[in-house]
Amino acid sequence: MRLELRGLTKKFGDFVADDAIDLVVPPGQIHAILGENGAGKSTLMNMLYGILEPTDGQIRIDGAPVRFRSPGDAIAAGIGMVHQHFKLVGPFSVADNVQLGREHARAGMLDRTAARRAVREVSERYGLALDPDAICENLPVGVQQRVEIVKALSGHTELLILDEPTAVLTPPEVAELLTIMRNLAASGMSIIFISHKLREVKAVADTITVIRRGKVVAEVSPDDGEAELAAAMVGREVSLTVDKTPAQPTEKALEIIDLTVLDDRGIPALDGLNLTVRAGEIVGLAGVEGNGQTELARAILGTLAPAGGSIEMAGTEVTRWHPYRRIAAGLGYIPEDRARDGLVGDFTVAENIVLNQYREAPLSRRGVVDERAVRAVASKSIAEFDIRTQGPEEGVSALSGGNQQKVIIAREFSRPRKVLVAAQPTRGVDIGAIEFIHARLVAERDTGTAVLLISAELDEILALSDRVAVIYNGQIVGEVAPDSPRSEIGQLMIGHRLENSPGDA
Template structure:
C-alpha cells in the first residue's frame, strides 16, 4: 500500500505542530521520520491514525483520498500503529489484548480459540515466540512490543507506524526489532519508523525524512553521515563526540562496601558490591539492563528494603536512611524512568522543579508554599536548561520527552550537591538534548561533585566516565579506565572479568566476537 500525506497541518491553539507536511511512503519500504523530541513526528502520525483531525491537507492510500474519524477507521483501511507507550491491558492475556475491540465470536459466545490461533500463526510466521495465554504484565518490555505488532498485523495492517519503538528496549531487543522490521518490509508491509536515534535509522531505513519544529527540512539517504543527519535534526552543528578536560580528582567522597540487596523472592539482585567514587570523578556503571544497576542506585537512594553493607557519603552512613534523608544529605538523583519515578505529569513545570524541596526554604515551609519564589525559580531553570515549554504553569506531561528529562536533570542539579546519580540520563532523549545534558553532567564533575552514571549505552558510558564499573548478575566484574575498548567492555557485559576480556581481545579469538554478539553488545 502506498501512503501519501499532502500538506498536512495541525494546530493546537496558536501553536502549529505540523506545518504543510508532505510525505510519501512506498509499498514495502521502511521510511524513517527523523527528528528531535517535540518536532511534530508523533503528532503527524496521530493525524494519520485518526487520533487527531488535521486542520489542513489530505491523506491518500493507493492514490485515493481517505479521512478517518478515529483509529477504528484507520485500522479498517489497513493502518496499524505501535505507540511509544504501549496500549495494552496488563492483566489480560496476549490473546485477549489482541482480540480487544475486534472480538471473534461463535454464535453468542466469544471465540478465544480463534484469537489464540491468530496469535500463534503470526508469532510463528515472524519468529516472535509469544505464548497467547501469557499475561501481558508478566512479559518483558520487548515481548510486550511484539504483542503490539501482532495486534496490528492481526487487523491486516499494510502500513505499520512504529513510534519511537526502541526507547524502552534493551540492546538485544532493539536488534531483534530491526530484524522484525526488515522481515515485515520484505513481505510487503510499509513501515513508518519514528525515531531520533541516528545509528538505528542508518541501520534499518530505506529512506529518511527529517522534520524540525513541525516542518520537513530535508531528506537523506541511510548512507549519510551521522553528523549530517544530526545537523538536519537540530538546525545547527552538533558535537556527537567531545573531549572532556581531565579534571583533578580529590579525596574519596563515596565508599560502598559489601553492598547486598535481596528482592522479595529472596534473590540477590546486588551481590557483595564494593567501589569508591572520588570528588570530581564520574564513575560509569555499565551492563545489560537487568543486572542489578537499578537496585544499586535505589539502594543508595533508600528505595530498597532489604539492604546490607555500607554506603558512606563522607562521614554519613546512608544505609538505613529514608529517601528524604538521603536527598537532604545532598544527593541529586535522576531515576531511569522519568514518567513513573521522577515526574507528576498533571503538575506544572514549576511544581515539578521543586517536588523534593517544596517544604524547605526558599520555596516554602511545612505549612505553606512561596508561590512567587517557586515561579521565579522555574523561570530561571527553564532559561538555564533551555526547557521548551509554553509556560512554567504548563503540565509537565505536555512536554516532549527530552524537555521532561531536562526538568528532572535541572531539579537534581539545582541543589547543593554532595553526590549526583543519573540512571539512564538520556534514555528517550534526542541528539540535541543529549549533547546539552552530557555537558551539564561534565560541568557538575568539573565543580568537584562525585558523579555516578548508570547507562546501557556504551557510547555514553565511554564518553562521560573517568572509570567504568561493569555489572553482571548483580556483581561488579571489574573497574576499568574510561578509555577501555568497546570490545573489552562488551565481553565484560557478557560475564568476562576484565583480565579475561583483555586476553580474549588480544588473542583475536572469534569466540570473543561470538560471545559478544550473543550477549547483545551495544552497536
C-alpha cells in the same frame, strides 16, 4: 499501501505543532522521520492514526483522500501503530492485550483459545516469539514492545507506524527490532519509523525526512554522514564527541559495601556488591540490563531496602535513611523509568520541576507554597534546558518523552549535590539534548560532584566515564579504563573476570 500527506497541519490555539507537512511513503519502504524532541513527529503520527484531527491538509491512501475520526478508522484502513508510551494493560495476559478492541467471542463469551491462537499465528509469521498467557506487567520492556507490534499487526496491517520504538530498549533488543523491521518491509509492508537516533535510522531506513519545529526541512539519504543528519535535525552543528579534561577525584563521596538486595522471589539481585565513587569523577556502570543496575540505583535512593551491607555518603552511613533525607543531604537522582519513577503525570511542568524542593525557601513560606516563585523557577529551567512546552502550567503528560526527560534533568540539576546517580539520563532524548546533558554531567564532575552513570549505551559509558565498573549477576566483576578494548569489556559483561582488573579503591 501508498500513503501521501499533503499540507497536513495541526494547531493547538496559536501554537502550530505541524505546519503543512508533505510526505509520500510507497509500499515496502522504511521511511524514517527524524527530528528533535517536540519537533512535531508524534503529533503528525497521531493525525495519521486518527487520535488527532488535522486542522488543515489531506491524508491520501492509494490516491484516494481519507478522513480518520478515530484509531478504529485507521486500523480499518490497514494502519497499525506502536506508540512511544506503550498502551498495554499490565495485569492482562499477552492474548488479552492483543485482542483488546477486536475481541474473539463465541456465544457472547470471550474465546481465549482463539485469542491465543491468533497471537501464535502472528508471532510465528513475523518471527516475534511470545507466550500468549504471559502477564504483560511481568515482561521485560523489549518483550512488551513485541506485544505492541503483534497487536498492531493482528489486523490486516499494510502500514506500520513505529513511534520512537527504541527509546527504552537495550542494544540487543534494538538490533532485534531493526531485523524485524527489515523482514516486514521485505514482505511488502510500509513502515514509518519515528526516531532521533541517527545510527539506527541510517542502519534501517530507505529514505529520511527531517522535521524541525513542525516543518519539513530536508529529505536526505541514509548514506549521508551523522554530522550532516544531526545538523539538519537541530539546525546547527552538533558535536558528536564529549569534550572533557582528565578527572581530579578527591575523597570518597559514595561507598557501597557488601550490598545485598533480594528480588521479590527472595533471590539476590545484588550479591555483596562493592563500589566506590569519589568526588570529582564519573564512574560508569556497564552491563547487560537486568544484572542489578535498577536495584542498585533504587537502593542508593532508599526506595529498596537492602538485606545486607551498607551505603555511605561522604563518610556517613545512610543505609536506613528515608529517600527525602538522602536528597536533602545532597543526593541527586535521575531514574531510568521517567514515567513510573520520575514524574507525576497529573502535575504541571512547574510542579514536577520543583518536586524535590517545594518545601524549601524561596518556594515555600511558612509551610505555604509560593506559586509565583514556583513559576519563576520553572520558567528559568524551561529556558535553560530548552524544554519544548506551552508554558509552566502545561501538564507534563502532554510533553514528548524527550521533553519529559528534560524536566527531570532540570529538576536534578537545579540544586547543589554531592552525589548524582544518573540512570539512563539520555534515554529518549534527541542528539542536541544528549550533547547538552553530557556537557552538564561533565560540568557536575568538574564542580566536585561524584557521578554514578548507569547506561545501556556502551558508547555513552565510554565517552563520559573516568572509570568503568562492570556489573554482572549482581556483582562488580571488574573495573577498567574507558579506553580499554571493547572485547575486554564485553567479556566482563558476560561474567568473565579479568586477572588484572583494578579494584574499586
